[in-house]
Amino acid sequence: MKLSRFPNRQILSVRIFWRNKNRLPGMEIGTIHHVQKKRWLGYRKGSQGTKGESLRMEAVRIRIADAALAKTHSIMYRVHSQTYGWGAWVKDGAVAGTTGKSKRMEAIQIKLVKK
Incomplete structure (x- = not known):
């Protein structure tokens, strides 16, 4: 997972990628982010955020894009929010x-688990 952020711990964009060598087939995920002033952005695969606007991400929804993989696995995640913590x-x-x-949002943790 790669985070782009400013010194004030504000996440501006998120790009999620898997580090394991034995990638599961269809291991693609999609995200929807709630961004300052723009509310919920549309569902996207890959990275998401705003470009050149310096708008903070406030919330996220993540899902497995491949239906077959979603039947056997779940994607779990949590965020660290300003004032509230994890x-x-x-x-x-x-x-x-x-x-x-x-x-x-100041940080995010993501894990893939078997159902």
Whole structure:
């Protein structure tokens, strides 16, 4: 996972990639982010964020894009939000972070688990 951020720990974009050598077939995930002033951005595979706007990411939803892989695995994730710290682990498209509170995401942890 690669994070792009400023010294104030504000995440501006997220690009998720897998480091294991034995990639599972169809191991592609999609993300939807809640961004300052723009609300929820559309579902995308690969990286997501704003370019040249310096708008903070506030929340994220992550899901496995491949239906066959989604039947056998779940994607779990949690975010560290300004003021609140680490949130609870959520999975498969649930919201992690805050919306409507103007609190930035400062970090994210992601793991793939078998069902």
